[in-house]
Amino acid sequence: MEPDDVVRVEVPGTSANLGPGFDVLAAALDLHLVAATAAPGPRRVTVEGQGADELPGDDGNLVWRAFVGYCERFGAEVPDVGLRVRSDIPLERGLGSSAAAAVAGVALGRAVTRAGGSDQDLIDLAAAIEGHADNAAAAVLGGIVVAVDGVARRFDPAPGLRPLVCIPSERQATQAARAILPARVPLATAAANGGRTALALAGLTGLAALDPRTFTDELHEPARLEAMGPTGALVRRLRDTGIAACLSGAGPTVLAIVGARDESAPASVAELAGPEWEVRVSGWDRSGAAACPPTVLPAEA
Numbered sequence: 001m002e003p004d005d006v007v008r009v010e011v012p013g014t015s016a017n018l019g020p021g022f023d024v025l026a027a028a029l030d031l032h033l034v035a036a037t038a039a040p041g042p043r044r045v046t047v048e049g050q051g052a053d054e055l056p057g058d059d060g061n062l063v064w065r066a067f068v069g070y071c072e073r074f075g076a077e078v079p080d081v082g083l084r085v086r087s088d089i090p091l092e093r094g095l096g097s098s099a100a101a102a103v104a105g106v107a108l109g110r111a112v113t114r115a116g117g118s119d120q121d122l123i124d125l126a127a128a129i130e131g132h133a134d135n136a137a138a139a140v141l142g143g144i145v146v147a148v149d150g151v152a153r154r155f156d157p158a159p160g161l162r163p164l165v166c167i168p169s170e171r172q173a174t175q176a177a178r179a180i181l182p183a184r185v186p187l188a189t190a191a192a193n194g195g196r197t198a199l200a201l202a203g204l205t206g207l208a209a210l211d212p213r214t215f216t217d218e219l220h221e222p223a224r225l226e227a228m229g230p231t232g233a234l235v236r237r238l239r240d241t242g243i244a245a246c247l248s249g250a251g252p253t254v255l256a257i258v259g260a261r262d263e264s265a266p267a268s269v270a271e272l273a274g275p276e277w278e279v280r281v282s283g284w285d286r287s288g289a290a291a292c293p294p295t296v297l298p299a300e301a
């Protein structure tokens with residue numbers, strides 16, 4: 001394989017749920033996973049960046065599995081290539097590292113084989129492989145998404161808003177954070193959550209002013225914030241000061257939405273979080289998974 005043959009995709013990390021939109025809302029953030037084809041070598045996948053010391057380099061790697069999954073679904077022969085994957089998305093923090101890996105695999109499959117498939121097909125396939133259509137939709141489409149019943153729609157984030165992520169060093173596997181959720185909730189609870197989801201989406205996309213109270217969730221956050229003590233405490237502290245805050249995905253990261261022009265907000269959030277937390281001023285990723293022109297994967301920073 002010549003360097004000119006290298007195909008590369010860049011996929012954003014994602015923050016799912018956005019408070020009350022459990023399993024249906026998500027936003028794409030400007031931290032990324034880059035995957036590229038490479039000449040076949042002793043390892044199927046070379047992993048760099050986050051997870052380099054623990055993720056598999058064999059055919060069990062999620063990016064490769066999704067690449068093969070795409071080829072099987074669209075009847076393409078699996079190309080005999082290696083992959084290089086570099087991710088800036090911390091693992092098991094609720095920032096969609098697994099969805100980014102699955103989306104990278106299917107998007108790379110489409111770009112390499114040109115066997116077709118719509119963005120919705122990629123979302124469905126990545127969600128079938130990884131489990132979360134909300135993350136997958138935001139990773140493919142960028143912006144803010146609603147994903148439900150096999151339909152994903154993208155919206156532009158309001159220009160006046162900026163996401164901050166507060167990342168702890170502790171990790172939380174998504175599967176374990178789903179196992180503690182209630183199987184049933186009262187009808188009135190579900191109805192109120194639906195209303196807050198609509199208002200939160202309106203606020204995040206600029207259709208209405210963002211009211212921090214609409215970030216309250218009664219489906220998944222109560223159990224999770226109790227299980228993740230420091231995360232629960234930080235969400236409460238932020239909400240008590242009037243900041244729109246919620247659990248990012250299945251946690252333990254906390255997402256806060258602040259005014260883009262509020263220069264003091266990042267420092268205020270960092271002060272409320274304390275030294276145990278890495279507070280990153282993020283931006284929205286507006287474009288989603290992008291297949292880049294043939295190029296070589298940039299060297300690790």
Ligand SMILES: Nc1ncnc2c1ncn2[C@@H]1O[C@H](COP(=O)(O)OP(=O)(O)O)[C@@H](O)[C@H]1O
Pocket residue numbers: 033047051055061062063085087090091092093094095096097098099101172173174175249250
């Ligand atoms: N770059 C990657 N390459 C392969 N697998 C990955 C990569 N990033 C994440 N994964 C897989 O996703 C898992 C984490 O997924 P999950 O528990 O859903 O947390 P989250 O998606 O919130 O980071 C990792 O343990 C690993 O199996």
Ligand SMILES: N[C@@H](CCOP(=O)(O)O)C(=O)O
Pocket residue numbers: 014016017022023024093094095096097098132134135174177178220248249250251
């Ligand atoms: N809706 C899912 C989202 C999981 O996101 P992740 O980034 O934590 O994998 C859930 O809340 O379980």
